[in-house]
Amino acid sequence: MSWVRENLFSSWGNTLTSCFIGFVLAWALVPFVDWAVISADWGGSKRTDCNSGGACWVYVIQRFDQFMYGFYPVSERWRVDVVGILLVVALTLFFWPRVSARLALLCWALALFFCWFLLTGGVLALPYVETRLWGGMMLTVVLTVGGLVLAFPVAILLALGRRSSLPLVRISCTAFIELWRGVPLITVLFMASVMLPLFLPDGAGVDKLLRALIGVSLFAGAYLAEVIRGGLQAILRGQYEAAAALGLGYWKTMTYVIMPQALRHVIPGLLNTIIALFKDTTLVLIIGMFDFLGIIQASLNDQEWLGLAAEGYVFAALIYWSICYSLSRLSIKVEQHSGVHRV
Amino acid sequence: MGCITHRLYGSFLDNNLWQSVRHTAIFWQLVAVAVIVAGGMWLFGNILDNLANRGIASGFSFLKSTAGFGISTSLIDFTEASSIGRAFWVGLLNTLMVSAISVVLATILGFAVGIARFSNNWLLARLAMGFVETLRNIPLLLQIFFWYFAVLRSLPGPRQSYDIAGLAYLNYRGFYIPKLEFFDGSGWSVVGIVILAVAAFCLRRHRVVPRISVVLAVLILVFLLVSASVSVPALKGFNFTGGSVLSPEFVALVIALSSYTAAFIAEIVRAGIQSVPRGQIEAADALALSAKDRMRFVVIPQALRVIVPLLTNQYLNLTKNSSLAAAIAFPDLVSVFAGTALNITGQAIEIIGITMAVYLTISLLIAFAMNAFNRSTAMRGLSTG
Numbered sequence: 001m002s003w004v005r006e007n008l009f010s011s012w013g014n015t016l017t018s019c020f021i022g023f024v025l026a027w028a029l030v031p032f033v034d035w036a037v038i039s040a041d042w043g044g045s046k047r048t049d050c051n052s053g054g055a056c057w058v059y060v061i062q063r064f065d066q067f068m069y070g071f072y073p074v075s076e077r078w079r080v081d082v083v084g085i086l087l088v089v090a091l092t093l094f095f096w097p098r099v100s101a102r103l104a105l106l107c108w109a110l111a112l113f114f115c116w117f118l119l120t121g122g123v124l125a126l127p128y129v130e131t132r133l134w135g136g137m138m139l140t141v142v143l144t145v146g147g148l149v150l151a152f153p154v155a156i157l158l159a160l161g162r163r164s165s166l167p168l169v170r171i172s173c174t175a176f177i178e179l180w181r182g183v184p185l186i187t188v189l190f191m192a193s194v195m196l197p198l199f200l201p202d203g204a205g206v207d208k209l210l211r212a213l214i215g216v217s218l219f220a221g222a223y224l225a226e227v228i229r230g231g232l233q234a235i236l237r238g239q240y241e242a243a244a245a246l247g248l249g250y251w252k253t254m255t256y257v258i259m260p261q262a263l264r265h266v267i268p269g270l271l272n273t274i275i276a277l278f279k280d281t282t283l284v285l286i287i288g289m290f291d292f293l294g295i296i297q298a299s300l301n302d303q304e305w306l307g308l309a310a311e312g313y314v315f316a317a318l319i320y321w322s323i324c325y326s327l328s329r330l331s332i333k334v335e336q337h338s339g340v341h342r343v
Numbered sequence: 344m345g346c347i348t349h350r351l352y353g354s355f356l357d358n359n360l361w362q363s364v365r366h367t368a369i370f371w372q373l374v375a376v377a378v379i380v381a382g383g384m385w386l387f388g389n390i391l392d393n394l395a396n397r398g399i400a401s402g403f404s405f406l407k408s409t410a411g412f413g414i415s416t417s418l419i420d421f422t423e424a425s426s427i428g429r430a431f432w433v434g435l436l437n438t439l440m441v442s443a444i445s446v447v448l449a450t451i452l453g454f455a456v457g458i459a460r461f462s463n464n465w466l467l468a469r470l471a472m473g474f475v476e477t478l479r480n481i482p483l484l485l486q487i488f489f490w491y492f493a494v495l496r497s498l499p500g501p502r503q504s505y506d507i508a509g510l511a512y513l514n515y516r517g518f519y520i521p522k523l524e525f526f527d528g529s530g531w532s533v534v535g536i537v538i539l540a541v542a543a544f545c546l547r548r549h550r551v552v553p554r555i556s557v558v559l560a561v562l563i564l565v566f567l568l569v570s571a572s573v574s575v576p577a578l579k580g581f582n583f584t585g586g587s588v589l590s591p592e593f594v595a596l597v598i599a600l601s602s603y604t605a606a607f608i609a610e611i612v613r614a615g616i617q618s619v620p621r622g623q624i625e626a627a628d629a630l631a632l633s634a635k636d637r638m639r640f641v642v643i644p645q646a647l648r649v650i651v652p653l654l655t656n657q658y659l660n661l662t663k664n665s666s667l668a669a670a671i672a673f674p675d676l677v678s679v680f681a682g683t684a685l686n687i688t689g690q691a692i693e694i695i696g697i698t699m700a701v702y703l704t705i706s707l708l709i710a711f712a713m714n715a716f717n718r719s720t721a722m723r724g725l726s727t728g
Binding site for chain 1: 368371372375376379386389390392393394462463464465466467470476477479480481482483484485488489492493496497663664666667669670677681685691692695698699702703706707
């Protein structure tokens, strides 16, 4: 009771603010909860099953598989599930204290190759699945993970190049980074989808998904490079001197002494870049790909399920929010953890 | 190989080795340049081949050709007979307009929310936190879609419009607001108003004439009354006449952009305020400043030193994010130029090149302006603190 008095009604102004906010919240939240939960329709299979006036979750439930897998053939969807499980397992490797970084990287490289073959198929007894059919949450994850994996080596080289003592290397890396950071992702995607075919020799047709991946990774690479550069700047001079005293050359110094420390410093920054990239992959719907948001947006125009924009967007927002929010919590955890134990 | 050894031993190595270190450095730079030049030439050769094979024209003469399409929102005159070059300017001006309006709104909202997180009212602080955590964890494109398709596009028709104090009306065709209409030949009074407004801003803290800004404000009002009238939208038949209308695309874009960016600005403001040493707040309390004065005269000026450089990034992001307008067909630069004009002319390289160059220029200009402002706040902080 005293808590309430202290935190909500300590003065006249405070009381007024509390009452006003309480009133607005009640005015906005009560109808929303009523719409989304209390009078919503959950069961059924057709548009006509939604007649209570609340949210029509029937539509989301009916379409759920498509939202997750896109147009991936139904009989082959187990392959996507396997890849998903594999990614989660590979992700936990990084948080496993006993696994060395080199082993983790090796496992990742193998896992990614395996995933790519499993998803595209065409080898062994697996039927080939065109990337055109990939969609939904699966495509969003492929774009995020693929973009990151392609961007990471580039980003490390760019970050090193920007701090190089060779002026020409430094200038070209800086220019390259600032070019991609200065333009919107959508123009990069346009460039990748329209201009890239013109850049390559005639006949070297590049798959649409691969083009989008190249665009995303160039863009993400520039941002990652800046994050990694921040980590490099935090490394004390003594580390370079110690490596030089051991007779290590430039690349060995970087690989064994500098980078492992720098990357550990920037894990929260990396996670934030991943969150940004995950949100930014929604832009591929503008160049005609059906990622998670894209496929929901497309399904809203379905003649059988018209007028359900609010349901579709609330569902999409809920999924995106829970993923981004958990990643941002993880980033804060890592930050606190590394602050205590690893310095 | 060169850089570390070079930096550490360069000064005291014997001459021969020093020479070889320097030669290695030059060698690696030459290799880097050679790789870049060779790659560039390979790409350029491919482009020339491909353009010739596909029969795509090159050069910038397409900018003078007739556009042949209309644009719904335009700050300058534009018809289907106008040139594509003019369409470019229409798009650019729309981008700048949306960005400028959203930057102002996002800053106001962001500061309000950021400061509200320190409120001693539990409910207000929690509400501010909820705002930040909700908006920044949902993709901007989804928010734009939500405001456009789920909110603005499903509003009632003109006859059932939401009536805001009889002055403004909201329906699915847009937001109808009152407009200031200047009488013919009142150009000089507009100039006068601008001069008075600038003077009022510059003299707002003048010590000799304390209430000068009030006097100037009254003068501005008088000028407005004699030279302009307010046109209020009114329902005539099936639509509104008078006033001006903001298209649903524009409103959705401005709401989504400014609230999304405001969430990030609020976090920056919070970080800035937290960076102010506790002793400063205690000192302000010792001087018996009220909570409001403590914030305004002690905390915010010092927090600004942390906030401003980070704010620059958010303004840049907002400007770049305004390109998402293409998804709801608001005629910004990307939508008009890299979308419609590209489809008509097919000259991808020139058009994407120009578009990217424009955003790059805007980014550099904003960064430059904010750095200048940053220098001024940093100096002020130093001289008083």
